[in-house]
Amino acid sequence: MPGLKPVGCSAGKVFVVKPYVYLLLCLLASNQLAAQFLKGYNPNRKLSVKDLRADFRLMRAALEELHPSLYWYTPRDSMNAAFNQTLASLNQPLTEQEFINRLYPLICRIRCGHTQLEHSEDYKSAGNRPRLVHLPFDVFVRKGRAWVVANTSTDSTLAIGSELLSINGVPIAEIIRTGLNTWNGDGYNQTWKEFFLNEYDVFEDVCWWVYRWPGPYTLSVLTPNGTRRTLTVAAKPKPEEPKKTDEPARKLTDEEEKALAREKEEAHKRSYLNLRLLNDSLTAVLTVNALEYNDEEYYREAFRTLTRKGVRHLILDIRRNHGGDVRIINNLLSYLADTSYVFLQRVIAKVPNPGKNRFKDQFDSDLTRSYFATFGPSRRIGQWYYFDFRKEVGRITGYQRVARHDRFRGNLYVLIDGGTFSNGANFAAALRVARPRTVFIGRETGGTELGCGGGTNQKLTLPNSNIVLQFPWMRLVTPSRNPVDGHGVMPDFPVEYTPDAIAHREDLDLEKALSLIKRETSLR
Structure with a gap:
């Protein structure tokens, strides 16, 4: 040098x-x-056409060899045409971000929510990478339209509830379509993608990472009173850096360290697991936003409490539940099923042993070891290879036993939405079969009712760009009866949110469940 x-x-x-x-x-x-x-490290460095195409060919080869759902929703000839079209478009040097933007529409053709792209580790850790410019307003996206639900700009005339028609001259429908092609989803439903546009600010990401709008923003809106107007709002100012103190932190004692660790663990658990009894003492709400290993004791105590308190109506909130550990799902189902039940009907792959492949140097070795520790040998049935979990993991597929004590036998209402994904959606699908009288409220789950990619979600690092492609080696199949393939678990009582309800943080799903309980109680 x-x-x-x-x-x-x-x-x-x-x-x-x-x-x-x-x-x-x-x-x-x-x-x-x-x-x-x-x-x-320069995040704006351009990758050569040769390197882009080499990475692309490696990615395509790995997907064609191992992805269990590559042609599940998109026919082989259509997928091949999309591969060829994307390869042909790599005809000039691109930055890492531009390469990701070029690949994502192709990745979205697979229609697998577990197949996503990540920036390289160098990009993530680079202090000079472009920083997200925040919009001075929050939006609510639904079915190709968007509304302002919070205004943090200096222009107070931007009314809450205004429908956005365009930003900087680009129609809002086009921005949303672009956003739907920057995040993959399961099957044909859009609720998982809309969830990310709303809850995880993907709409804002698109405005910066794709359109590169630093602000100000010229907005065309339709106000709540039906008036069309145009206004310009400035970007949010950068937040001030927290002031650093020169005082050294006091070293904690061993007991204080242990107490702090326990407090953090309990706070984490409270963030996704919560049981509360409502005022009538006959109704309870159990919130389960994740399904994490070692939560058996929590469920044991929760269902013991429901039994002891004589709860007749249980509202199970699995909105925003992106899945988790299969053993914990079986444990929760055991307290809710009417009789012996099936959570996963089968686990399948397109090759006899996904862990033995020609891309091992690019795959995450820890995830490969996890695969071998989780799954045993396969057996071929037709075009698929069927897998069982190893004995050390436990019996996961096939019929499972219900809980011996404190099984809930009252009325069950389940809240679902686009964030109910992966094993969260698989849980909902299995529950519908295991307890047919369950009432589902909300919106179509983000994960499909038939099942999803999973088992082992690997990470393939492309050697030139170091971009990471995450995709599943296997597919999990639920016991659903007559599902509409490509769509999620549908609610018995659909609930559509309004911009006003979002702005005022109203919980319309819970309100609907409580109204059904009130009606059921009045009929007794």
Whole structure:
């Protein structure tokens, strides 16, 4: 590199250094090189056409060899045409972000919500990477339309509930279509993608990462009173950096460390698991936003409480539940099923052993080890290979036993939405079969009722860009009866939110459940 002299040479004179000194100098030099490299990483660097196409061909080969659902929703000839079209479009150098933007519409053709793209680790850790510019308003997206539900700009005339018609001259429908092609979803439903546009600010991401709008923003809106108007609002100011204190933090004792760890664990559990009894004492709400390993004791105590309190109506909230551990799902189902039940009907793959493939150097080795620790040998039935979980994991597929004590036998109402995804949606699908009288309220689940990619979700690092492609090696199939393939679990009582309800943080799903309970109670 310019400015660096070879170790052991000075002004043309050669001198001898002792071995241990030479080793030390080499280590120092390598650390300096690494530091300079990281400091000098340029997220705007252009990847050559040769490197882009090499990464693309590797990605395509891995997907064609291993992805269990590559042609599940998109026919092979259509998928191949999309591959070829995308390859042909890689005809000029691109930045990492531009490469991801180019690949995502193709990835979305697979219609698998577990198949996503991630930036390289260098990009994520680069201090000089472009920073997201926040919009000075929040939006609510539904069925190709968007409304303002919060105004944080300096222009107070931007009314809450205004429908956005365009931003900077681009029709809002076009922006939403672009957003739907920057995040993959299961099957044909849009609720998972809309969930991300709303809950995880993907709409805002699109405005910056795709359209590169730093602000100000010229908005065409339809106000709540039906008036069309145009206004310009500024971007949010950058938040101030927190002031650093010069005072060193006091070192915690061992007991304080343990107490803090327990407090953090309990706070984490409270963030996704919560049981509360309502005022009538006959109704309870159990919120389950995740299904994490080692939660058996919580469910044991929760259902013991329901039994002891004589609860007749249970509202189970699995909105925003993106899935989790299959053992915990079986445990929760055991307290709710009418009789012996099936959570997963089968686990399948397109190859006999996904862990043995020609891309092992690009795959995450920890995830590969996890695959071998979780699944046993396969057996071929027709075009698919069927897998069982290893004995150490437990019996997951096939019929399961119900809980011996404290099984809930009252009225069950389940709240679902586009965030009910992966094993969260698989749980809902299995529950509908295991307890047919369950009432589902809300919106179509983001995960499909028939099942999803899963088992092992691997990460393939593309060697030139270092972009990471995440995709499943296997497919999980639920016991659903007559599902509409490509769509999620449908609610018995659909609930559509209004912009006003979003702005005022109303829980219309819970209100609907309580109204059904009130009606059922009045009929007794």
